[in-house]
Amino acid sequence: xxTSLSYYxxxxxxxxxxxxxxxxxxxxxxxPPHFRxxxxxxxxxxxxxxACMMICPTPGAIEVLKTENxxxxxxxxxxxxxxxxCVEACPEGVLMxxxxxxxxxxxxxxxxxxxxxxxxxVRCMRCGNCSVACPVNKEEDPQLAAxxxxxxxxxxxxxxxxxxQILHEEKCTGCKTCEETCPNSAIRVARVVEAIHVPxxxx
Amino acid sequence: xxxxxxxxxxxxxxxxxxxxxNVGSCNGCDIEVLAMLAPRYDIEQYGIYVHNNPxxxxxxxxxxxxxxxxxxxxxxxxxxxPEPKVAIAIGNCPISGCVFNRRGSYVDPPVAKHIPIAxxxxxxxxxxxxxxxxxxxxxxxxxxxxxEKQS
Amino acid sequence: xxxTVDVSLPIGPLHPCFKEPARxxxxxxxxxxxxxEMDLGYVKKGIERIMRGRPWQEVMFLAERICGICSVIHNxxxxxxxxxxxxxEVPERAAYLRVIVNExxxxxxxxxxxxxxxxxxxxxxxxxxxxxxxxxxxxMLELITGARVTCAYMVPGGVRFDLRDEDRITLEAALDxxxxxxxxxxxxxxxxxxxxxxxxxxxxxxREDVIEAHGVGPVARASGIPESDRRCxxxxxxxxxFTPLSYEEGDNYARVMIRxxxxxxxxxxxxxxxxxxxxxxxxxGGAIKAGEATHAGEAPRGELTYYVKTDExxxxxxxxxRTPSIMNIESCAHYMxxxxxxxxxxxxTFISADPCIACTER
Numbered sequence: 001x002x003t004s005l006s007y008y009x010x011x012x013x014x015x016x017x018x019x020x021x022x023x024x025x026x027x028x029x030x031x032p033p034h035f036r037x038x039x040x041x042x043x044x045x046x047x048x049x050x051a052c053m054m055i056c057p058t059p060g061a062i063e064v065l066k067t068e069n070x071x072x073x074x075x076x077x078x079x080x081x082x083x084x085x086c087v088e089a090c091p092e093g094v095l096m097x098x099x100x101x102x103x104x105x106x107x108x109x110x111x112x113x114x115x116x117x118x119x120x121x122v123r124c125m126r127c128g129n130c131s132v133a134c135p136v137n138k139e140e141d142p143q144l145a146a147x148x149x150x151x152x153x154x155x156x157x158x159x160x161x162x163x164x165q166i167l168h169e170e171k172c173t174g175c176k177t178c179e180e181t182c183p184n185s186a187i188r189v190a191r192v193v194e195a196i197h198v199p200x201x202x203x
Numbered sequence: 204x205x206x207x208x209x210x211x212x213x214x215x216x217x218x219x220x221x222x223x224x225n226v227g228s229c230n231g232c233d234i235e236v237l238a239m240l241a242p243r244y245d246i247e248q249y250g251i252y253v254h255n256n257p258x259x260x261x262x263x264x265x266x267x268x269x270x271x272x273x274x275x276x277x278x279x280x281x282x283x284x285p286e287p288k289v290a291i292a293i294g295n296c297p298i299s300g301c302v303f304n305r306r307g308s309y310v311d312p313p314v315a316k317h318i319p320i321a322x323x324x325x326x327x328x329x330x331x332x333x334x335x336x337x338x339x340x341x342x343x344x345x346x347x348x349x350x351e352k353q354s
Numbered sequence: 355x356x357x358t359v360d361v362s363l364p365i366g367p368l369h370p371c372f373k374e375p376a377r378x379x380x381x382x383x384x385x386x387x388x389x390x391e392m393d394l395g396y397v398k399k400g401i402e403r404i405m406r407g408r409p410w411q412e413v414m415f416l417a418e419r420i421c422g423i424c425s426v427i428h429n430x431x432x433x434x435x436x437x438x439x440x441x442x443e444v445p446e447r448a449a450y451l452r453v454i455v456n457e458x459x460x461x462x463x464x465x466x467x468x469x470x471x472x473x474x475x476x477x478x479x480x481x482x483x484x485x486x487x488x489x490x491x492x493x494m495l496e497l498i499t500g501a502r503v504t505c506a507y508m509v510p511g512g513v514r515f516d517l518r519d520e521d522r523i524t525l526e527a528a529l530d531x532x533x534x535x536x537x538x539x540x541x542x543x544x545x546x547x548x549x550x551x552x553x554x555x556x557x558x559x560x561r562e563d564v565i566e567a568h569g570v571g572p573v574a575r576a577s578g579i580p581e582s583d584r585r586c587x588x589x590x591x592x593x594x595x596f597t598p599l600s601y602e603e604g605d606n607y608a609r610v611m612i613r614x615x616x617x618x619x620x621x622x623x624x625x626x627x628x629x630x631x632x633x634x635x636x637x638x639g640g641a642i643k644a645g646e647a648t649h650a651g652e653a654p655r656g657e658l659t660y661y662v663k664t665d666e667x668x669x670x671x672x673x674x675x676r677t678p679s680i681m682n683i684e685s686c687a688h689y690m691x692x693x694x695x696x697x698x699x700x701x702x703t704f705i706s707a708d709p710c711i712a713c714t715e716r
Binding site: 031 | 295298299301302304305323325326327330332
């Protein structure tokens with residue numbers, strides 16, 4: 001200890017030291033820019049492909065709503081867990097959060113989603129609710145109603161030959177409306193996601 | 204506003220005692236509350252003292268999605284706290300159940316059904332700065348002119 | 355002749371030293387503890403039941419939120435089990451990045467456990483020093499993954515984000531800073547006489563008792579069982595030349611010191627990873643297939659086991675998680691608290707076994 005007691009007494013009697021001791025408070029630190037905050041809109045045009053809603057792990061966190069200037073995803077802060085999957089899954093780059101969007105651009109990473117439908121043959125009552133509720137079916141065949149029987153074979157699924165047949169699984173967008181409408185929990189949609197990285201080709 | 208009331212206002216906004224209760228959380232939000240004690244965020248410089256005694260507290264921090272075991276106990280803890288008091292819900296779990304709000308789980312969100320919540324800090328978990336802002340801005344508002352509001 | 359009255363002392367759910375609700379019921383004779391029992395079940399949410407029928411991108415976040423302190427290792431073991439079922443290979447750069455983030459999480463968890471212990475034995479100065487040091491580790495986690503807690507960094511086939519060159523320089527500077535500061539704090543802990551009086555010889559558990567109580571993690575390693583470390587069987591750690599540590603005494607002091615030593619070991623492992631890092635892809639792709647597997651990893655508190663069974667689209671059919679804290683808590687309640695000589699030592703012994711009640715009850 002090279003300094004003596006009188007040094008400390010002189011130091012503490014200074015007005016500057018007293019002012020700092022009694023009045024200065026450290027301000028709460030700023031949030032760094034690389035923190036994964038709630039996703040914000042970038043201003044790019046949203047095509048309402050709903051890829052962000054399909055990959056979100058929390059119920060009720062993100063919805064794509066239509067306002068007067070077009071479709072936009074809306075995040076609810078009380079539900080969103082700030083995971084950043086919707087930012088990475090969007091093909092247009094409509095959402096941004098921290099450094100996720102620019103890392104995705106530099107690393108060429110992404111998610112490849114496919115959707116598969118499975119029907120439990122024992123529980124299915126062939127009521128046709130799923131075929132009528134499916135929004136893709138509505139676009140393909142607007143006349144499809146009343147227990148899901150019809151003559152159009154371009155729909156994803158319909159009641160044909162006495163049972164529910166899945167005709168075009170590749171058109172499924174994974175919205176799970178059929179799963180929620182089924183009264184017996186017979187039909188299930190699997191959202192299969194694969195995390196891929198396509199490195200840039202040289203030359 | 205009498206002189207005594209203004210003294211009470213200034214004392215209550217500069218000396219806040221906090222107690223926290225975990226009604227079924229994953230500990231992420233509790234660790235962020237503990238991180239506020241660290242010299243970096245330093246909650247004690249504002250006069251906020253984090254202990255765990257409901258009898259001496261002004262502010263109750265609630266974390267966690269409500270599990271069935273706490274149904275009677277949370278109400279009794281809330282009743283033990285003397286007036287004036289305020290409860291703040293930290294994190295997504297007391298607001299909406301976070302990811303646990305699925306069919307088949309034991310949780311019963313939101314916590315506002317069981318005790319009156321005055322403010323919510325969303326996030327999973329929220330940053331210590333966000334919690335600090337909530338506690339600092341809410342407490343003086345609630346405790347200001349408390350006696351005059353009662354009459 | 356004086357009669358000492360037997361009192362049943364509940365150290366209740368809400369306590370200043372506990373972060374989570376758990377009750378220890380001690381049967382005492384005067385102030386000496388004869389036996390203790392644990393009451394758990396305050397935070398049970400039924401996470402394993404919600405996980406059924408969900409694909410990996412939702413199960414990963416649920417698994418992370420089993421425990422918020424050791425969230426990275428839950429993420430890692432869950433994803434590694436799914437990769438083991440499907441035979442998905444992880445590229446080398448991604449494997450090293452996983453080890454870096456895992457070891458950063460281990461550092462912050464061990465420093466938190468030791469902060470908790472110092473706070474319980476009322477050494478607030480050292481506790482605050484340690485908590486401030488933990489903030490450096492959290493900053494590094496935030497720089498690499500984007501979030502302080504519950505990082506969600508690992509996906510099947512690799513990791514989500516890459517390590518940039520400027521972040522690498524910051525990481526190395528932070529490691530040097532942590533190393534330098536921690537040596538000072540460990541010196542303060544080692545040579546403090548009051549610390550020694552409250553920690554040495556308190557809460558002793560012998561090697562045979564640890565094996566009988568199935569203790570894992572630092573509790574087992576502080577009593578002389580180095581092979582309880584599951585990192586010895588992980589291929590990336592074997593490539594880095596990992597050897598586990600152990601102490602012989604099995605008291606509070608040994609448990610705290612072994613956590614400090616493991617922090618130094620983790621800093622060294624991260625430095626080796628940065629030295630061996632190769633450029634390459636960070637995700638290998640790969641879908642999850644049907645099957646079942648059991649996989650174990652080393653959480654900061656011990657050995658963590660996942661048993662997972664999936665269907666043909668990668669959704670979970672059945673899942674069971676065995677977390678390390680239940681064994682440590684039981685070994686604490688039945689063996690360590692037996693001869694403890696005062697009620698104040700009950701809390702410090704319990705905290706030195708590093709309980710994580712949220713992990714235990716899911």
